[in-house]
Amino acid sequence: MHQKLPDTIPATLFAARADAIADAARELALAGWTPATSSNFSMRVDADHAAITISGRDKGKLGRDDIMLVDMQGLAVGTDARPSAETALHTQVYRRWPEAQVVLHTHSRTQSVASRLFAQDGAVRLEGWELQKAITGHTTHESVLEIPVFPNTQHMPELVERVDAWLDAGKPLAAYLINGHGIYTWGRDMAEARRHLEALEFLLGCELDLRAYS
Numbered sequence: 636m637h638q639k640l641p642d643t644i645p646a647t648l649f650a651a652r653a654d655a656i657a658d659a660a661r662e663l664a665l666a667g668w669t670p671a672t673s674s675n676f677s678m679r680v681d682a683d684h685a686a687i688t689i690s691g692r693d694k695g696k697l698g699r700d701d702i703m704l705v706d707m708q709g710l711a712v713g714t715d716a717r718p719s720a721e722t723a724l725h726t727q728v729y730r731r732w733p734e735a736q737v738v739l740h741t742h743s744r745t746q747s748v749a750s751r752l753f754a755q756d757g758a759v760r761l762e763g764w765e766l767q768k769a770i771t772g773h774t775t776h777e778s779v780l781e782i783p784v785f786p787n788t789q790h791m792p793e794l795v796e797r798v799d800a801w802l803d804a805g806k807p808l809a810a811y812l813i814n815g816h817g818i819y820t821w822g823r824d825m826a827e828a829r830r831h832l833e834a835l836e837f838l839l840g841c842e843l844d845l846r847a848y849s
């Protein structure tokens with residue numbers, strides 16, 4: 636066990652979060668959405684900490700020892716393990732949405748291709764799809780759901796800044812794509828985050844098909 640927990644976090648709580656992350660990751664890997672160790676997953680543990688995948692692990696084969704604790708600045712807590720290279724994007728979600736409990740990031744083929752195709756528009760504009768209602772806050776297919784596509788970079792502060800700029804402009808945000816990379820989405824629990832991820836995978840696939848057939 637590499638993880639020493641602060642006194643305020645019961646071992647059972649951390650274990651439950653780690654198991655929930657590993658279970659979700661295994662299922663998403665089976666769907667083919669986490670190729671070649673890509674993707675990362677996290678869950679809030681308390682107001683000041685999140686459990687997140689250790690960098691570079693095979694997301695289809697995670698166990699409790701592949702999950703670690705970070706603070707809300709993305710720094711490791713109680714372990715020498717290296718958190719996901721994209722930890723800053725997770726902790727940003729927890730800071731900006733106090734109700735967010737889960738952040739999911741995957742690299743499916745559909746997400747990757749859609750991010751390249753729509754990068755020039757800066758966003759994917761979803762309208763007219765019944766499945767938009769799977770995104771919390773959307774009650775009709777007539778609503779518009781805009782998923783921004785941010786340029787890829789290995790420098791996380793740059794991405795954090797782009798997300799902050801989008802939110803500070805007052806635009807709604809349920810998820811975002813990173814060009815040539817993948818998707819980030821989140822939820823108030825694992826079920827909501829999974830529903831968002833699955834709906835967006837489906838909707839992006841539909842948008843790609845529309846372009847292929849027209």
Ligand SMILES: CSC[C@@H](O)[C@@H](O)C(=O)COP(=O)(O)O
Pocket residue numbers: 671672673674675688689690691692718719720721740742
């Ligand atoms: C294996 S390439 C993908 C990585 O560069 C990254 O984008 C990713 O999703 C996984 O990084 P990780 O540090 O394991 O969380």
Ligand SMILES: [Zn+2]
Pocket residue numbers: 673674675721740742816817
């Ligand atoms: Zn990634």
